[in-house]
Amino acid sequence: MRTPDLNVKSGIAKQFSTELSLKLYERICLVRWFEKGLIEVIKKKGEPKFVYLSTGQEAVAAALSFELRSYMIFAQHRAHDIYLTFGGNPVMLRDELMGLPAGTSQGKGGSNCLQYHMNGLTMFGHHGLIGENVPLGVGAALASGRKTVCFFGDGSAEEDYVLAAMGFAVTHKLPVYFVCVDNDLSILTTTDVRRSWEITKIAKGFGMPCMDVADDPWSIMHYTKELTENLPALINCRVCRNNWHVGIGTDGPPEWERHAMVKQELIKLGHKQAIDEIEDRVQRSMENLWKKEL
Amino acid sequence: MEERTLAETIKEVSRKHLEENGGLLIGQCITALGWVNGTVPNVQGIVELPMTDVAGAGIAVGAAMMGRRPIFVVRFQDFMMLNSSPFVNYAAKVKELHGKTAPVFIRALASEGMGPVHSGVLHSVFMHFPGFIICSPMTPGEYEEAWEVFMENDRPMFVSEHRSSFQNTEELEDKVHKKADITLYGISYPRFALEETAKMLAEDGIVCNIVHIMWLKPFEITDRLLEPLKRTNLGLVIDNSFEICGAARSIAYELSDASGYPVKALGLLDKTKCLCKPYRNEAPDSKLIFETVKKIIRDC
Structure with a gap:
């Protein structure tokens, strides 16, 4: 059932330290204000045309960036949120999106091919075929024995090679965490039109620990702690993305606004002043970052 | 020096890679039915894939990204139509796009007279795509040369083998005449x-x-x-x-x-x-x- 409180643990934010929760909020803001700046650039210049925006689903990556810091990352085509929250350099991301030599792949990859191999982060670039990163990540875990996270969407989950790679990871007991970022859409086709099964039931069938949860970041951190005790495992995170599959357009307001819900939760916990300061700081920083392109 | 067949050469090259380089050998049904015409050694480092064309190739490419230089065995080249995606779309592009490498040695076996999906020869298809090294060794010496080039390079290599050549022990020399037609x-x-x-x-x-x-x-x-x-x-x-x-x-x-x-x-x-x-x-x-x-x- 797709709801904003699906398997969300009531009052769970209190179990996490203030410091962590505020950092979490900062990472969420980072994605939103980075992409706000990018959208302004696109409105002004018409370029870059092919951007895969993350705003609306960024709480998932922000939460996981605390729990999976040492993991090798095999991200999907939509990865601004993963890149930024796990510690990728925003300036290099900007330059990559603008096709500049100082970009993460010298401007050759663009929005859906992000990689980052600096500052202790190992994030491999995607090439645009949805779900291709899943067998790659499984193979990398097989060959290296290193903990690996594979991100993919509810559409990618239907790719035969994604399912086969999950099965292989179970057979070989590989240390892989599968993260399905589920917005219920493949472009604009809803999941119920495309299939009758659920990825968590498939995971269970494979014998993998799994959880289906809305994008409440504290719940995602909580379940991830548990699930990663026994890899391979899968988490399906229900999200509402703000923008189109590709480009900056929107189809009306999202079903729910996790950023606002997180903000509300932090205000309830008495952190209004702190989060206002954080958001203001991040906003100014990102506006400054994009100034050169505007 | 004892004569070696091409099959024995392939087996020995593979054995050394698995035992001495920490390499991997990945494929479907490679340790049964004659161990791919006697070309696969019985040593550690072999990964039997389930029947997962596409995912299997992706797993090999992921292993290559970790520096294990896997040998990926596809028993019939026609199956590369399924397996090609991770090689063409990822392994062959990753250096140009990201400055990273995924060197995988693709042993693609061709055959003759085995019908519409077991007799194909697909090296031409792969020549079309950027990023590959492609060869078709038919002799023991050529195979060793191909392997050396693979180990010295960081690109994926498509090796178009042919089952009918596996018992060959001879090198094939050019014949050039002073005057010919x-x-x-x-x-x-x-x-x-x-x-x-x-x-x-x-x-x-x-x-x-x-x-x-x-x-x-x-x-x-x-x-x-x-x-x-x-x-x-x-x-x-x-x-x-x-x-x-x-x-x-x-x-x-x-x-x-x-x-x-x-x-x-x-x-x-x-x-x-x-x-x-x-x-x-x-x-x-x-x-x-x-x-x-x-x-x-x-x-x-």
């Missing part, structure tokens, strides 16, 4: 038919040079390839993949462009390779090559 360039399995063709042509008073081509991509125009053509002013490239948009035509064009002389191509007909004998669309044999050469010379 045509230069025959052989690729893959049809190379074994060139000596016989030359004898048949000689009986008709036609002298031909024989030049063997193992490296298909990058295709380097060398004196070894060009000098015989300059002596005959006429050439023919023979291959066992489909002629349309195939290796034979591509290489014929390159040789012709570099020399200024006409170079023709002979590959498979634009027809499905069926199982039954009259419809197999088999690799050019000495009889077909002989007839083709006669026609070319007659038309010239």
